[in-house]
Every structure is written in structure tokens, then in C-alpha cells.
Amino acid sequence: MKCKRCGERAEVQLRAHNTAFCRTCYLFYFRRQVERAIAAQHMLVLGERILVAVSGGKDSLALWDVLVDLGYDTTGLYLGLGIGQYSDASQEKVERFAAGRALPLRVVKLEAEGPGLGVPAVAAASRRAPCAACGTMKRHYFDAAAFTGGFDVLATGHNLDDEAARLLGNVLRWQKDHLARQRPVLPPTHPKFVRKVKPLYLTSEYETAVYAFMRGIDYIVDECPNAAGATQLLYKAALDRLEVESPGTKLAFVKEFLRTAQPAFAAVEQREPQECAGCGMPAYGALCSFCSLVREVETRRARTASPLPA
Ligand code: AMP
Ligand code: FES
Ligand code: ZN
Numbered sequence: 001m002k003c004k005r006c007g008e009r010a011e012v013q014l015r016a017h018n019t020a021f022c023r024t025c026y027l028f029y030f031r032r033q034v035e036r037a038i039a040a041q042h043m044l045v046l047g048e049r050i051l052v053a054v055s056g057g058k059d060s061l062a063l064w065d066v067l068v069d070l071g072y073d074t075t076g077l078y079l080g081l082g083i084g085q086y087s088d089a090s091q092e093k094v095e096r097f098a099a100g101r102a103l104p105l106r107v108v109k110l111e112a113e114g115p116g117l118g119v120p121a122v123a124a125a126s127r128r129a130p131c132a133a134c135g136t137m138k139r140h141y142f143d144a145a146a147f148t149g150g151f152d153v154l155a156t157g158h159n160l161d162d163e164a165a166r167l168l169g170n171v172l173r174w175q176k177d178h179l180a181r182q183r184p185v186l187p188p189t190h191p192k193f194v195r196k197v198k199p200l201y202l203t204s205e206y207e208t209a210v211y212a213f214m215r216g217i218d219y220i221v222d223e224c225p226n227a228a229g230a231t232q233l234l235y236k237a238a239l240d241r242l243e244v245e246s247p248g249t250k251l252a253f254v255k256e257f258l259r260t261a262q263p264a265f266a267a268v269e270q271r272e273p274q275e276c277a278g279c280g281m282p283a284y285g286a287l288c289s290f291c292s293l294v295r296e297v298e299t300r301r302a303r304t305a306s307p308l309p310a
Contacts, residue, residue: 015247030211032200034066041185043197048152050074056090056220058212060157080109082118090220115294125297129227140290146194158198161205164250165235180269190273190282
């Protein structure tokens, strides 16, 4: 097979795009895809201060690599979730990546912050699945770090596979409020929120894996130990099967949702957040979902520590 751009021997075949590239042209293609997504959705402006959430996985490190290449002013943010060896290994990958390129990095360890709770403690004490608790906590610390650090925008490495799986989950349960907010760019709805962007939302997991490999990015290959059995993985597997039979399914699913259906959901759901009575960050109730979660954990712990007299 030949590279569609230069005619040399191709190293990567992209069935969803009905194309193939040699190494040099693939790197060019990948960067241009990200650049186009950023421009088409007005995600970033050169000169803005961008906080890039990096987990140590291939997507977020590939994103950071491309953003630096494109000349953006970036700072990395790593959250230490407290998930044992997995967190230690992923932090090391992020620190090495940043040090090797002399990039600024902020590390926030959840167990050293306010309530002193990592993901395992919260998951054990609340009745939520670890991933659900983790999602709430990550969002809170992303928002807090972006706001207190005075950043203009927060970028995450969510890729096409993540977005398609999330969309499938939201559609299967018709979660209208989630569908209203599932967009590659979320403008701030409160002065304490910054814009949130996902520049890789049209880039498949396979594409970022190839990019990371070709760029020699050392990332954590292991999945989070809590991921096994998560419904998100079931949706990903279902979409992978569809994609094999019909390449381009994921891309069409996400792109057409954003073009045709998402605006209708967004037009109906327009809730303005207030300030959380606990932490002062924006909230849709008296407490934000992070503070509700923390309160739930504290209440349950207090109950177990002081059992009622017999
Ligand atoms: P996930 O929720 O694990 O699918 O990750 C989605 C995106 O969230 C990643 O691409 C990162 O941008 C960000 N992210 C996930 N975990 C972390 C973490 N521990 N620290 C910083 N960013 C993270
Ligand atoms: Fe959050 Fe695994 S990364 S539970
Ligand atoms: Zn709060």
C-alpha cells in the first residue's frame, strides 16, 4: 500500500478515512487534523494560557505534544488520584515527559487537598462505582486548578472513541442534560469556570496511539485497575464491532450528533449554576457534586466511627 500523500510505502492505514500514510506524512496529517478541529470549533487562541490535563496515557500526552508543536502556551496538570501503583506509574510518565521537554507541570495530589480523599476512599465509602466518583472528583479539581491558576482554557485528551462511547451511553438512557453539554468546546457558564476543550474529539484512539509511538512518547499502557467492568468499556467494545463492519461509524455518530441533534438539546437545557455552599465553585444545587460526594463520605464514616448505643 502506498502513502496517499507522497506515494512512498505506507505505514498506517486509516479505514475510517479511506486513506494511508508513510511516517512523515502521518505526523503531518495528525497535526493538521488537530489544528483543523481547533480552528473549526474556535477552541484556542495563540497566546492564551492553556492548562492541559495529562493522565500519563497516550491521548493526553499526544495532545500536549501537538499543542506545544503548534506554538500554544501550555502548562500540564496531573491529578494524583491515589490509585496505588497505577497512580505512581502514571505520575512518573507525566513528570518525565514534562522534564524532557522543559514544560511547566502542576501536580495535585487529591489525598493532600482539602478533604484528604483519594478516589479509592471515596469509592469505598460512597455507593458509587469508582469511575463515577472519580469523574466527579476529576472535574472538580480540573475546574479548581484552572480557576485558581488564572488559566484561560482547560484542554483534555478525550478522543473519538471516548466521545462516541459517552454519546452512546447518553443516548441509551436519553440523558438530555448530558446530551446538552456533550460538546468539544464548553464556554464558561460562570466566572469561576474556564472554557473546556477537547481538541482530539475527532481523532481515534488508534490514531493517537500511532502518533505517540511515532513520536517516541513514553506513556502508561495499563488501563486504570477500576476500569474493568465499567460500562464505558462495554460501549467501546460495541462500537468497535460496528466500526469493523462499517468503518467510519464512530466518526459519523459523533459528527452528525453535533451537527444535527446537539443544538436542539442545548436549546432546551439552559441552567445557570450558582455558587456551592461548600467550596464556592459553581454548582447546580446548594452543593456542587464534589461537595455532595465528600459530605456523603464523611457522614458514612462518622456513622461507622460512632455506632448508636445498644
Ligand atoms: P479518562 O477520564 O481517563 O478517559 O481521561 C480523559 C481525559 O481526562 C484524559 O485525556 C486527560 O486529559 C484527563 N485526565 C484523566 N485522568 C487524569 C489525571 N489523573 N490527571 C490529569 N488529567 C487526567
Ligand atoms: Fe478514575 Fe480509574 S481513572 S477510576
Ligand atoms: Zn463544592
